[in-house]
Amino acid sequence: MKNLITLHSGAAAVAVKDPWELVDTQEGEAAPGASGSAYRILPLSDWRQLSEVAAKRSEATAEPMGVLLHPDDDPADLAPWIDRIALIALEFPSFRDGRAYTQAFVLRSRLGFRGELRAIGDVLRDQLVAMRHCGFSSFAVRGDRSAEDALKGLAGFDLIYARSVACPEPLFRRRLRAGEPGESDQPGT
Amino acid sequence: MYKYDEYDRALVQARVAQFRDQVARRLSGELSEEEFVPLRLQNGLYLQRHAYMLRVAIPYGTLSSVQLRTLGRIAEQYDRGYGHFSTRQNIQFNWIELEQVPDILQLLADQEMHAIQTSGNCVRNITTEAFAGVARDELLDPRPLAEILRQWSTVNPEFLYLPRKFKIAISSSETDRAALRAHDIGLYLYPGDEGEMLLRVMVGGGLGRTPILNEQVREALPWRHLLTYVEAVLRVYNRHGRRDNKYKARIKILVKALGVEAFAREVELEWEQIRDSAGQLTLHEYQRVAQGFRVPDYERLDALDADFGAWLARDAAFARWVQTNTRAHKVAGYSSVVLSTKPAPTADQSTAPGDLAAAQMYSVADLADRYGFGEIRVAHEQNLVLPDIRKRDLYALWKALVSIKLATPNIGLLTDVIACPGGDFCSLASTRSLPVARAIQQRFDNLDYLHDLGEISLNISGCVNACGHHHIGNIGILGVDRKGEEFFQVTLGGAQGKNSSLGKVIGPSFRAEDIPQVIERLLETFVRYREVEEPFIETLGRIGAGPFKESVYSGPDESTNPAQIHTHSRKGEAMA
Structure with missing residues (x-):
């Protein structure tokens, strides 16, 4: 994919080359990407068919697995395969549609997904910080916008009070660790 | 009051810098208006009919005198000399230039204020009642948990693009004065058998075009689980709330669609997975925040003050004001005072409910310093409150308030009208609500009569978005557009508080000029059927809406009501 920002150990950079390709197929048997790339991201339904076929042959597919979830897909459907999936792409049909933030939280915090979590669709500079907090690790910036420019979005303000995937402790626990006196946490009021 | 620490300060300062950059990018054309809209909304900036409107958050309606002076300065320097207090305990400035917004936000940030999330599809300003911490009928002080919620919901990255706006209120008084049941989440705080803090969680309320009172999903939730439980509700809503139709996107529609039991099950399932997470509150944090709401240094006073008693006997106008505009305080010898922003209009002066001039703001700030502990509250009825006033100072304070026109003795009475800004300002409004409010205040300016009515x-709401909360007014007025003409629909029987209910429409709508006459007939009916000191809502409950409807619709009673009332029928012709 082009126009992509990736995070590596916390540092964000525009990706020079990215092997992944979104495969839009309704035909069941997904064909290899146009460029012949083995790094294919399949919509959940296609991907599920493919993985069932693979499961029947009781063999793990050799190629890396990438899955695309639409906002109304349930991330829990991926639970059985979560350790074998290399990349999950979550779609923002509009940047105002915030369902993928919750999907990302569930994938990371509940299902323990450790692979690459990619934001695709209406992905813009001013939402990248929130996405990063929720566990996204790469951002396919909308085609008409520059990824170089969007990168600035990740350099900006990212303080939060609540907890997030990137920041698993809420500020009231972080404050304590930052050197306030120890907690006297007795039951009751 | 809660004081910002270095984290709180850093956050609002960083936010100002961020928005300054976004405004610059908008002005240069780098950001399209479509992309800018949610960003500016989450910083409180609306584009209204004539100009930008900036809505500044007043968390749970609490202001210091320093902050109120800052608001006055903004009104003077960046607006036309006044501000408008809203039903969400916030303040709105109606005539703002986009270029100046970053500077205004900077002024706010320097005084520990912000406009974050006062609009947009996110968690809005957390509200409670204006008398929190001082009301005599309060069980527990809701403010520390309100502040904890404010912090948690501010820029919470998972919940910034919800299906629709999300309003949370918390209250802990015998009579709920925070309209809890009209909120997306209403939290009622009460003590358990051992004095521990418990919460009743009610979800799915809201006014707007589909008014619904929320329903209980959880009883006796220990306070430590406040944030995880709210998180669970929001996660279920963010995943499953409708996004295909903005009028069906509030959580109330989801709760109705699933049924409250099924909805509660979803929430509980989600909550079970996070209840013991790092999101669980700690006593340390509660105590840290609660320090900001320590009991001020009250004097030990007698419950009765001789001078105060003497003035009550000597000055009838003062006595009347004390009766309507002061509230019982939990400390002997003190009262809470309500400042009415709703004086009777005069020929040369007429202000909207909730409007305050900069000079008045400065004066109120001075009075709060002089007679109180430098604190001011904003009531959701769009009035201000000085929470801690010695009874012995009431007379002097009253005199001062009279001179700045904030002593109208009409709190809780007919002319204490709640109204949205309406079509004079708001681009959503289909009608102008303020002239109707003014006409009512003008017609019913006889204080004796108002006091007799109780x-x-x-x-009054200028459109179905219901910012004037017409559904929960005993008398509700809703402006509707009929082929380009303004008409007003009347509802009866709405109420907030422990016995919350939604008003019902009495029949065809009326022209604006007939509304005072309609109100008069409703009041005459009330007086005719009223038993002793019965309040309006009880008489209505006892006799039903029938006699009221009859008085308005079944032709004028020539002897008492010579005026014709024009209504709007479905076919569009006016009828008598």
Whole structure:
């Protein structure tokens, strides 16, 4: 994919080359990407068919697995395969549609997904910080916008009070660790 | 009051810098208006009919005198000399230039204020009642948990693009004065058998075009689980709330669609997975925040003050004001005072409910310093409150308030009208609500009559978005556009508080000029059927809406009501 920002150990950079390709197929048997790339991201339904076929042959597919979830897909459907999936792409049909933030939280915090979590669709500079907090690790910036420019979005303000995937402790626990006196946490009021 | 620490300060300062950059990018054309809209909304900036409007958050309605002076300065320097207090305990400035917004936000940030999330599809300003911490009928102080919620919901990255706006209120008084049941989440705080803090969680309320009172999903939730439980509700809503139709996107529609039991099950399932997470509150944090709401240094006073008693006997106008505009305080010798922003209009002066001039803001700040502990509250009825006033100072304070026109003795009475800014300002409004409010205040300016009528709430909304909360007014007025003409629909029987209910429409709508006459007939009916000191809402409950409807619709009673009332029928022709 082009126009992509990736995070590596916390540092964000525009990706020079990215092997992944979104495969839009309704035909069941997904064909290899146009460029012949083995790094294919399949919509959940296609991907599920493919993985069932693979499961029947009781063999793990050799190629890396990438899955695309639409906002109304349930991330829990991926639970059985979560350790074998290399990349999950979550779609923002509009940047105002915030369902993928919750999907990302569930994938990371509940299902323990450790692979690459990619934001695709209406992905813009001013939402990248929130996405990063929720566990996204790469951002396919909308085609008409520059990824170089969007990168600035990740350099900006990212303080939060609540907890997030990137920041698993809420500020009231972080404050304590930052050197306030120890907690006297007795039951009751 | 809660004081910002270095984290709180850093956050609002960083936010100002961020928005300054976004405004610059908008002005240069780098950001399209479509992309800018949610960003500016989450910083409180609306584009209204004539100009930008900036809505500044007043968390749970609490202001210091320093902050109120800052608001006055903004009104003077960046607006036309006044501000408008809203039903969400916030303040709105109606005539703002986009270029100046970053500077205004900077002024706010320097005084520990912000405009974050006062609009947009996110968690809005957390509200409670204006008398929190001082009311005599309060069980527990809701403010520390309100502040904890404010912090948690501010820029919470998972919940910034919800299906629709999300309003949370918390209250802990015998009579709920925070309209809890009209909120997306209403939290009622009460003590358990061992004095521990518990919460009743009610979800799915809201006014707007589909008014619904929320329903209980959880009883006796220990306070430590406040944030995880709210998180669970929001996660279920963010995943499953409708996004295909903005009028069906509030959580109330989801709760109705699933049924409250099924919805509660979803929430509980989600909550079970996070209840013991790092999101669980700690006593340390509660105590840290609660320090900001320590009991001020009250004097030990007698419950009765001789001078105060003497002035009550000597000055009838003062006595009347004390009766309507002061509230019982939990400390002997003190009162809470309500400042009415709703004086009777005069020929040369007429202000909207909730409007305050900069000079008045400065004066109120001075009075709060002089007679109180430098604190001011904003009531959701769009009035201000000085929470801690010695009874012995009431007379001097009253004199001062009279001179700045904030002593109208009409709190809780008919002319204490709640109204949205309406079509004079708002681009959503289909009608102008303020002229109707003014006409009612003008017609019913006889204080004796108002006092005889007793408690009546009257709410006016300029459109179905219901910012004037007309559904929960005893008398509700809703502006509707009929082929380019303004008409007003009347509802009866709405109420907030422990016995919350939604008003019902009495029949065809009326022209604006007939509304005072309609109100008069409703009041005459009330007086005719009223038993002793019965409040309006009880008489209505006892006799039903029938006699009221009849008085308005079944032709003028020539002897008492010579005026014709024009209504709007479905076919569009006016009828008598």
